[in-house]
Amino acid sequence: MWVDLLVEDLLKRHGGPHVVNDAKTPSGHVPVGHLRGVIMHDCVARALRDAGVSAEFLYGFDDYDPMDDLPPHLPEYARYLGTPFVNIPSPDGRAPSYGHYFAAEFTGVFERLGAHPRIYRTSEMYRSGQFDEAIRAALDQVQAIREIYREVTHSARVDDRWWPIQVLCERCGRIGTTNVLAWTGDVLEYHCAPDKVAWAVGCGHRGTRSPFGGGSKLLYRVEWPAKWRILGVTVEGAGKDHMTRGGTHDVARAISARVFGRPAPYAFAYEFLLFGGKKMSTSKAVGVGAAEILEVLRPDLARFLIVRPLPRRQLEFDPGGETIPTLYDEYDRAAAAYLRELDNPDLARTFYFARTAGDPPRCYRPRFAKVAHLIQMPAVDLARVVAREKGAPLTEADREELERRIADARRWLAAYAPEHYKFEVHSSLPKAVATLTRAQRQYLARVAESLSARAWAGEELHAHLHALRAEMGLTPRDAFGAIYQAFLGKDSGPQAGWFLTALDRQFVLRRLREAAQDAA
Known part of the structure; x- marks a missing residue:
């Protein structure tokens, strides 16, 4: 398991x-991709505690950052x-601020996924003076920064007029549009420039103010190592975009050592979580929101999705494909391993x-x-089918688990399932049966003979259907396509063996014989 090796x-x-x-900056609805960082750090803290080591997990909301992009659903916030x-x-209109609102939304999601870090906000840290010492160090050592x-970024934009800090304009309240002109040792002289950035217009105010107590904010690459020192951080991973050579983390690590006088925390990189091949974006609302994931996946399954791959492995979530059925299968194998029903320590x-x-x-x-297939068959008693498959009456825990899966399957079918998962058992013989070949009709007649001879279990019947079609020289597509055409009017469907055993036996026999009528 990757977390054990990391720890x-x-x-x-x-x-x-x-x-x-x-x-995380609470700039809007947080995409599901950002749950990867939260859950991975939570796993590290858990593993440390399991090893008998004291470990505190902190999660910060960088709500003193400026809004630098307009969420498409809030054009009035320009x-x-x-x-x-x-x-x-x-x-x-109810939460204390925009930052509080989206932070609370994201917190509610990751807490349902079992992560319960101590929350802090950079706005509170700045206003309470926790950053004051780091701000003074950054301003006094600006030339070193x-x-x-x-050295690290090879940026030509960093000249002797560049400062690693943004001042909160006393006139318009913007922090993303100000340029520092001078530092006296007590106050900053600044200009709220109309043309500093393309995404906001400064008011033009020139003034002086103290940088302390919330009067200013360090740029991210300086703020990050400042937080390491203030909070005593010893472990922090980041997405691969921050961890590239000459990137954000390299700058922060150097500033931590040379300006703030402490080594950088133990670091690890992790890949993006992608939706449809695109990296998630908060402000542009690309992909599935973190809150939305729990409308598709139950919390333990969503957490399993994030935990199982190696950090360096790109994780793609596409609820419209085979992802969710496959994920459930893998989750069930892992549960069996954990409960010692399967010998696989890593899965456990x-x-x-x-x-x-x-x-x-x-x-x-x-x-x-x-x-997901059986709930589309209204005449089927699903609990009865599952009990027969289990080989024993269902316990209360069995029934609760079945109900959860039924609810999950209904949501998935309604919103994301591929068309080949969706079907309807026709009450009368589908017109598509007219296209069946003589060999296919003969196959259906033989299936009817087998079913009328005795009762079958689903897997047993499925194996028999394969043996029968091989004996008759039919391909799987032709043989099973004939069954699906007879009941569903389409050439694909659920596993044929358990599909036929789940339906009323007399109904199945009537339909097979009717579809095979011209086989003689």
Whole structure:
């Protein structure tokens, strides 16, 4: 399991105690991709505690950042571009600020996924003076920071007029449009420039103010190492875009060592979570929102999706394909390993970190794909079918698990399932049967003979159907296509063996014989 290997390496370098940190700017509905960082850091904190090491997990909301892009669903917020999120009104009119509103939405999601970090807000840290010492150090050592930027990023834009800080304009309240003109050792002279950035217009005000107590904000690459020092962070991963050579983390690491006098925390990189091949974006609302994922996946399954791959492996979530049925199958195997019904220690460990609460109850877990197919057959008693498959009466835990899967399957079918998962059992013989060949009709007649001879279990019948079509020289497509055409009017459908055994036996026999009528 990747987290065990990571923690083993970490403890060789730093025995603890540990402070694990992650953060996000609450710039809008947070996409599901950002859950990867939260859950991975939560796993690291859990693994450290399992190893007997004190570990605190912190999660920060960088709500003193300026709004630098307009969310498409809030065009009326254009006037707030350049303003810190904490100073922008909440979209619902009830939360203390825009930043609080979207932070609370995201917190509610990751708490349902079993992550319960201690929350902090950079706005509160700036206003309370926690950043004051770091701000003074950055301003007094501005030349060292300029040199670090030039060395690491090779940026020509960092000249002797560049400053690593943004001042909160006392006239218009924007922080993203100000240029520092001078630092006296006590106050900053600044200009709120109309043309500093393309996404906001400064008011033109020139003035002086103290940078302390919330009067200013460090640029991200300086703020990041400042937080490491203030919070005592010892472990923090980041997306691969931050961890590239000459990137954000390289700058922050150098500033941490040369300006703030402490080594950077233990770092690890992780790949993006993609939706339809695109990286998730908060402000542009690309992909599935973090809150929306729980409308598709139950919390423990969503967490399992994030926990199972290696951090460096790109993770693509496409609820419209085979992702969810396959995910359920893998989750069930991991649950079986954790409950020692299957010998696979790595899968068992993956399930351990995917848990959102305590140990799951022992219960029978019918395949999600099968449940999704069976709920489309109104005459089927699903509990009865599952009990027959289990080979014993369903327990209360079995029934609760079945109900959860039924609810999940209904949501998935309604919103995301591919067309080949959707079907309707026709009450009368479909017209498509007219296209069946003589060989296909003979096959249906033989299937009817087999079904009339005795009762069959689903898997047993499915194997028999394969043997029968091989004996008759039919391809799987022709043989099973004939069955699906007879009942569904289409050439694909659920596994034929359990599909036929789930339906009323007399109905199946009548339909097969009717479809095979011209076989003689």
